[in-house]
Amino acid sequence: MEVELKDFAIGFEAETLDNGLRVIVHEDHAAPIVAVHVMYGVGSRDEHRGRTGLAHLLEHLLFEGSANCPKGEFDRLLENVGGTNNGSTWFDRTNYYEVVPSHAVELALWLERERMAHFLPVLDGEMLDVQRSVVINERKQVYENRPYGLAYERLNELLFPADHPYSWPTIGYTPDLEAVTLDEARRFYERYYSPNNAVLVLAGDVTFEQGVEWATRYFGDLERGPDVGHGIPTTVGGIRGNAGTETLYDRVSFPRVYYAWSVPPYGSGDWIALDVLSYLLSDGESSRLQRSLVREKELVQQVDSYLYPTASAGIFGLVATARSGIGSDQICGAIDAVIEGLEMDLTEEEVVGAIRQARRDQLNGLATVEGRAEELAYAATVLGDAGRVNEIMNAYADVTPERVIEVARRYLSPEYRSVVIVEPQTTEVAA
Amino acid sequence: MTRAVLPRPTPGSPPVPEVPDPENFTLSNGLRVVCVARPQFPQAFARLVLRSGAAADPASRPGLAAMVGSLILEGTQELPALDFHTRIDRLGATLDSRVGHDFTEIDLGFLTESRGDSLDLLRQIVVSPAFPPMELERIRLETLDALEARLDEPANLADDLAADALFGGQHPYGRLAMGDPEGVAAVSREELVAFHAEHYRPDGASLIIAGDIDIASLRDRLERLFGDWQGTPPEIAYPELPDPRQTEIELANLEIEDSPQAEIRVAGLGMRRTDPDWIPGSVANFILGGSTITGRLGSNLREDKGWTYGVRSGFAAGLDPAGWVVETAVGAEVAADALREIASEVGKLRDELVDPSELARAKEALILSLPRAFETPARIVSRLATLEAYGLPGDYWKGVPDRIRGVTREQVREIARKYFGSEGLARVVVGPKVESA
Numbered sequence: 001m002e003v004e005l006k007d008f009a010i011g012f013e014a015e016t017l018d019n020g021l022r023v024i025v026h027e028d029h030a031a032p033i034v035a036v037h038v039m040y041g042v043g044s045r046d047e048h049r050g051r052t053g054l055a056h057l058l059e060h061l062l063f064e065g066s067a068n069c070p071k072g073e074f075d076r077l078l079e080n081v082g083g084t085n086n087g088s089t090w091f092d093r094t095n096y097y098e099v100v101p102s103h104a105v106e107l108a109l110w111l112e113r114e115r116m117a118h119f120l121p122v123l124d125g126e127m128l129d130v131q132r133s134v135v136i137n138e139r140k141q142v143y144e145n146r147p148y149g150l151a152y153e154r155l156n157e158l159l160f161p162a163d164h165p166y167s168w169p170t171i172g173y174t175p176d177l178e179a180v181t182l183d184e185a186r187r188f189y190e191r192y193y194s195p196n197n198a199v200l201v202l203a204g205d206v207t208f209e210q211g212v213e214w215a216t217r218y219f220g221d222l223e224r225g226p227d228v229g230h231g232i233p234t235t236v237g238g239i240r241g242n243a244g245t246e247t248l249y250d251r252v253s254f255p256r257v258y259y260a261w262s263v264p265p266y267g268s269g270d271w272i273a274l275d276v277l278s279y280l281l282s283d284g285e286s287s288r289l290q291r292s293l294v295r296e297k298e299l300v301q302q303v304d305s306y307l308y309p310t311a312s313a314g315i316f317g318l319v320a321t322a323r324s325g326i327g328s329d330q331i332c333g334a335i336d337a338v339i340e341g342l343e344m345d346l347t348e349e350e351v352v353g354a355i356r357q358a359r360r361d362q363l364n365g366l367a368t369v370e371g372r373a374e375e376l377a378y379a380a381t382v383l384g385d386a387g388r389v390n391e392i393m394n395a396y397a398d399v400t401p402e403r404v405i406e407v408a409r410r411y412l413s414p415e416y417r418s419v420v421i422v423e424p425q426t427t428e429v430a431a
Numbered sequence: 432m433t434r435a436v437l438p439r440p441t442p443g444s445p446p447v448p449e450v451p452d453p454e455n456f457t458l459s460n461g462l463r464v465v466c467v468a469r470p471q472f473p474q475a476f477a478r479l480v481l482r483s484g485a486a487a488d489p490a491s492r493p494g495l496a497a498m499v500g501s502l503i504l505e506g507t508q509e510l511p512a513l514d515f516h517t518r519i520d521r522l523g524a525t526l527d528s529r530v531g532h533d534f535t536e537i538d539l540g541f542l543t544e545s546r547g548d549s550l551d552l553l554r555q556i557v558v559s560p561a562f563p564p565m566e567l568e569r570i571r572l573e574t575l576d577a578l579e580a581r582l583d584e585p586a587n588l589a590d591d592l593a594a595d596a597l598f599g600g601q602h603p604y605g606r607l608a609m610g611d612p613e614g615v616a617a618v619s620r621e622e623l624v625a626f627h628a629e630h631y632r633p634d635g636a637s638l639i640i641a642g643d644i645d646i647a648s649l650r651d652r653l654e655r656l657f658g659d660w661q662g663t664p665p666e667i668a669y670p671e672l673p674d675p676r677q678t679e680i681e682l683a684n685l686e687i688e689d690s691p692q693a694e695i696r697v698a699g700l701g702m703r704r705t706d707p708d709w710i711p712g713s714v715a716n717f718i719l720g721g722s723t724i725t726g727r728l729g730s731n732l733r734e735d736k737g738w739t740y741g742v743r744s745g746f747a748a749g750l751d752p753a754g755w756v757v758e759t760a761v762g763a764e765v766a767a768d769a770l771r772e773i774a775s776e777v778g779k780l781r782d783e784l785v786d787p788s789e790l791a792r793a794k795e796a797l798i799l800s801l802p803r804a805f806e807t808p809a810r811i812v813s814r815l816a817t818l819e820a821y822g823l824p825g826d827y828w829k830g831v832p833d834r835i836r837g838v839t840r841e842q843v844r845e846i847a848r849k850y851f852g853s854e855g856l857a858r859v860v861v862g863p864k865v866e867s868a
Contacts (some may be wrong), residue, residue, distance in 0.1 A: 006473065030471060031802045063724070068436055069860030072734065077723045079792050081442050083797015101799050106440035117434045133737030133762075140691040141740045141760045145862075147583035221435055251687075253579050284520035285504075286513060295513065300568060301576050324576050351441060356523025358540060363474050367807035 008363070009390040010372050012381075013208040017216060019224045020196025021118035023387050024376050025211035028369060034204035036038035036108040037097040037373035038116070041199075041228070044172070045091050045312065046163040051136065053172015053186050054180055056089040060131040061185065063087065066114035067121040074111055081107060089170055092311040093381045099370050102205040109218040110383040112200070116193055117222050120186060128182055132387070136178075139171050147252045151420050154248060159260045159315070166262075166312060194225020199380040203373035244418070249425040254301065254326040257418040259318040259335065263411045266309035267383045267392055273407040274316055276399045278305045279354035281338070282318070287354075288338050289318070299326045300336055310381040315410065329420045342408050346401045355396045362393050396413045433596035448801040450828040451811055453647050458654055460661050461634030465815050466649060467641040469808045473543040475642025476809045477550070478816050479557060481535040483630035484665050485608035486750075489616045490598040491617075493773045494610015498570065498618050499626050503537075505566035507555040512566050515552070524549045526556065532585050533750045534820050535630075540809070542811035543643045547652070550823030554656045557631060562623050569850075578607075585687060586760070589694035589861040592683045596857035597698055598756055602672050603626075604753055632662035637819035669751040674700065680857045682865070690862035695756075697773050699850055701755035704748040704821040708846060709832045712755075714744055715846040716792045717778055720757055727776045728757065736772075738765045746850075750821065755850050770858060770865070777856075780847040784840040798832045812813035 012026040044055050065071035078085050083100035085108075094117060098108035143149040153169045160167035200219065203213040264270040266347045282305040294301045320331050322422040365371045379389040451467045458464060490497045503527065506512035517528050522545040527534045535559065541549035546807040581587045593609070598605030609615075640649065702708050713721075723741040732742045742759035757777075761769040805811050805828075818827050 008473070028471075032804055033802050033806070040676065071530050071731065072725070075722075076792060077439075077797040079722070079725055080793050081445065082797075084800065084803070088669075099803060101445050101802065104442040109441055110437060110440055113437065113448065118436070130734070130737040134733055134740060137692070137738065137753070137760075137762055138740035143583060145692040145760065147580075157739070223434075241713065252583050285516035286520045291513065294573075295569070298572070301573055301580065321580070323572065324579070353521035353523060356542060357520065357546075360474065360523045360525070362538075363472050363542075364809070367472065367809065368803075369806070406706065425788075 007187060009394070010366060010376060012103040012376055012386060014088070014386060015212050017220050019194065019220065019222055021215065021219050022199045022380055023215040024199065024201045024380060025206065025208040026201065026369070026376060027207060027373055028203065029205050029269060032102045032205050033099055033107045033369060034202060034206050035099045035368075035370040035373040035374070036104050036112065036203040037095060037096060037203070037370070038112050039093050039095040039199045039201070039377035040192055041092075041197045041381050042094050043090050043092045044168065044170040046192065047165060047168070048153050049162060049168065050176060051180070051184065052168045052176045054184060055094055055175060056172060056263055057135050057180060058185055058188055059087050059133060059266050060126060061088045061123060062115050062119060064127050064131065064205050065122050066313065066367050067118035069111065071122075077107060083108065091166055091170060093129065093378065095374065095377065096386070097370060105202070106214060109214055110250055113222075114373060116195065116219070119189065119193070122313060123182065123185060123189075125182055128180070132177055132265050134170065134182065136174055143171070148250060148256050148422050150250075150421050151248060151258050152257065154246060155258045155317070155418055155420045156243065156315070158246060158420065159262055164312075166310065178409075179339050191226060191228060195219055195222050196224045197228055197375045201373040203376070206368035224398070232373045245421065247418070247421045247423055250422050250423060252424050254324070254332075255318045255326075255424065256422045257328050257331045258422075260418050261306070261316045261412055261416060263314040263316045265311055265314055267379075267388055270407050270411070271307070271309075271314050272392060272395050273399050273403045274411065275358060276308045276354045276396060277349065277404050277408055278316065279357045280350060280404065281305050283354070283357050288342070288381045288420070289320070289335065290407055292338050293331065293334050294299065297334055299323060309378070328423065332419070333348045336414065339408065339412055343405055344404065347382060348401060351399065351401050351404060355399060358396050432780070445799055446802070447525055448798060450801060450805055453825070455484070455825065456631070456657040457651055458657060459659060461663070462657055462660070463819065464650070464653060465637060466644060467808070467811050467815070467821060468644055468646055469641055469811065471641045472550050473545065473643050474808070475524050475546065475640060475644050476812045477539040477553065477638060477640040478812050478814050479491070479537040479553065480637045480639070481631060481664070482533070482635055482820070483664055483667060484531045484533045484535055485606070486532050486603040486669060487626070487630055488603070491652070492622060493606055493614035494574070495614065495622055495626055496535060496620055496630075497530040497609045498574065498615065499623050500528040501570050501574065502562050502567060502623055503556040503560040503627070504528060506561045506563045506572060508559040508561050509555055512563065515555070519549070519552060522548055524552070526552060528583045530608055532608050536816070542789065545797060546644070550652065550656055554703050556655070558660045560627060562620055562627075564620055565625070567620055571618070571735060573617060574609065578612055578615065580610065585690065585692070585694045585861045588685055589696045589758075589859050592685065592859040593696040593698040593756060593857055593859070594754070596680050596683055596777050596821040596859065597700060598672065601670055602751075604749065604751065632664040633657065633660050634663040635691075637816070639812045639815045639819060641811040641815075674739040674855075679854055683857070683859045684741055684865055685861045686853070686864045687862050690763055692724055692760045693763050693769070693860050693862035693865070694760050695766065695769055695773070696756055696758050696857070697770070697777070698754050698756040699852060699855060699861070700752055701746040701850060702752050703750065704817070705823060706752075706851070709746070710831070711838045711842045711845050712850065713797065714790070714793050714835060714838045715780065716744055716746060716755070717797060718789060718843065719776065719786055719851070721793070722796075725754065728759075728773065731776055732759060732769060736765075738769055740761055748817070748821070764861050766825045766863050767865045777847070777851045778853065781851060781853065783844075783845065786842050787840065790838070790840055790843065794838065798835050801828070801831065827858070
């Protein structure tokens with residue numbers, strides 16, 4: 001099959017410092033800005049049940065200053081030069097990044113050096129308590145006090161065995177957050193925040209030579225840390241935690257159905273074919289699920305699918321919200337029918353459309369220097385090679401209808417699926 | 432392990448922020464076209480801005496403009512709805528409409544290889560939508576469900592109460608742009624057709640395009656596609672409002688049993704987007720709550736107290752004076768404390784001149800963020816659409832750095848006194864019961 005998509009690649013050069021820090025530089029001089037991105041190979045996958053949320057809580061703490069940069073100063077210094085910064089934690093990685101005008105790259109690198117080398121002296125109980133409270137409030141705001149907010153948490157608990165780290169949410173459980181001690185935070189930091197467990201990407205108005213020189217100046221003298229293995233197995237299809245269907249009751253007006261399957265990990269050929277399948281199922285108004293559930297049967301207000309680019313296993317999910325008067329069982333039946341009927345009239349044209357949609361979203365994600373920095377850092381962190389991001393992007397064009405059907409049949413099987421149904425609770429909300 | 436302490440580098444002179452120079456032309460039918468070529472990536476974005484939003488709804492039909500905005504995507508004179516969407520999806524394009532209070536905006540995103548077909552689909556929905564009765568009935572029911580579902584979100588309930596307290600039901604900004612159940616239930620196909628015929632007109636509308644485009648051939652292509660589209664839409668009148676700043680507004684407290692958090696809004700009447708106060712207002716607001724970590728509100732409520740994940744404030748842009756709002760969600764048990772701290776921070780900005788270094792930092796942050804604001808074709812379209820929508824001059828963005836630099840400490844205090852008043856602020860708490868202060 002010919003998809004008329006030109007090969008597209010993010011250009012970069014890479015070098016590894018003696019202490020194991022991987023440095024990647026992507027040059028783009030279109031605007032006088034540079035993304036400075038540090039990604040650590042640590043996430044909630046490195047926690048244990050009963051001690052969840054530590055990786056993310058530590059990320060919060062790492063914005064609270066360092067030995068040579070007091071609390072608050074970090075953000076103020078960046079604001080002074082018109083820079084922006086943020087961080088995030090997920091299953092497999094934690095990242096910190098700044099986007100700065102090109103005159104202030106060294107400042108951003110210095111701040112990241114402070115984060116990697118001079119944090120422990122300032123970590124104290126008061127800092128821990130304030131950020132613990134911020135995170136518990138984050139959990140309330142983003143999950144507990146939102147309609148349907150706890151559904152994904154339950155879905156992944158059902159999808160993976162209790163000792164698999166994808167079975168708990170990255171933000172952690174409140175009792176675990178309450179129990180985190182200073183000593184645990186220290187030990188976690190010492191283990192994972194080392195040059196050899198990090199990738200530094202500079203993307204934008206900077207040259208490779210300059211980037212490597214700066215990286216050496218600000219990180220080259222730091223000692224290598226312990227070698228950390230992550231020790232979680234690749235777990236694909238067929239794992240069953242408590243798999244099955246569970247119903248939650250929430251303050252919502254309409255039932256919502258969540259499906260999830262554990263599938264091959266990010267970067268595999270099957271993962272790419274599954275991503276095309278995801279587009280084909282729900283992206284755009286003419287996609288299979290939209291057409292059937294929204295237009296023809298008028299069962300749902302909206303339906304979406306997603307595929308996580310996760311390292312131990314991919315997670316493929318579907319979410320659909322009922323229209324008024326429609327039951328969750330009708331929705332489940334209709335979704336099952338769409339998946340079962342996938343072969344019907346599946347044309348190359350339809351698959352090519354899905355591939356173009358995927359390309360469109362990839363290009364959108366790469367439109368900013370920060371987006372490119374993150375993609376390179378992520379591939380380097382979870383796949384061990386930044387260049388894989390380009391290979392993956394260009395491999396979509398080779399996906400055929402037969403491949404889409406093959407992965408659908410192999411992985412989206414009902415017996416390995418977790419389902420969460422959120423139903424409106426019957427008690428009235430007091431006005 | 433000893434680790435060397437390196438001296439903090441001092442950045443040299445910042446790069447001069449550059450904003451793109453668009454190429455403008457007007458088609459023979461009056462449609463203004465603004466384009467910027469950015470060929471780095473093989474895709475482009477376009478936005479059509481029509482100066483008719485929910486403010487054009489007749490009093491008896493709240494939601495009419497929004498329903499028209501939804502239905503133009505549901506079939507044209509040339510293609511039934513599903514065929515139309517199949518075309519879009521096969522091209523890997525996106526086509527969406529958004530109806531706000533002041534404007535209807537139609538966004539198109541496309542890969543370079545499909546530009547001709549994509550622009551033709553844009554033409555079809557703008558010039559010749561079919562409003563099929565069957566699709567109207569489906570969209571009507573979906574919209575009614577969406578109106579109900581959004582009330583499940585405590586944050587939406589808080590937003591609605593704040594809008595109502597400031598603008599009431601008589602001004603469009605006091606109502607939802609998507610309408611209300613009565614209006615949506617009653618709207619007829621004839622009304623949709625008539626609204627479209629009256630308001631979807633090229634004279635006064637703008638099409639902004641940025642990305643991998645060839646501007647020379649674009650003009651001919653657009654003239655061919657849109658040349659037959661003709662006409663001028665009516666001016667939309669906004670009702671005169673009594674100034675809410677003159678009155679004491681009671682605390683609006685909606686209780687939700689066992690709510691883990693309090694959604695809080697503190698809101699006042701702001702200004703038109705074209706108001707000369709907009710730039711000093713942006714600086715003053717940035718100091719108070721423009722950034723959740725370094726703003727005064729965030730430093731206090733989040734970084735010092737740990738009460739919230741985030742707190743921000745901002746002026747909304749409008750053709751008419753729109754709102755200014757502080758928004759946050761805090762632990763239910765500290766709702767009253769948070770209201771008090773917000774009032775205290777706002778009061779300080781009214782009473783005391785800001786520290787010169789704090790002002791300088793806010794200015795640098797705003798000025799030097801401009802290159803990021805224009806980094807991608809989609810962002811360029813968005814920034815230039817703002818100029819077109821509000822009728823701001825074409826060199827507006829070029830002048831922004833100097834205007835920001837000129838803001839003084841006294842001006843910041845003036846802004847706080849004028850807009851962050853001690854009276855006339857609406858306060859909303861959704862979640863726990865709080866005693867009215």
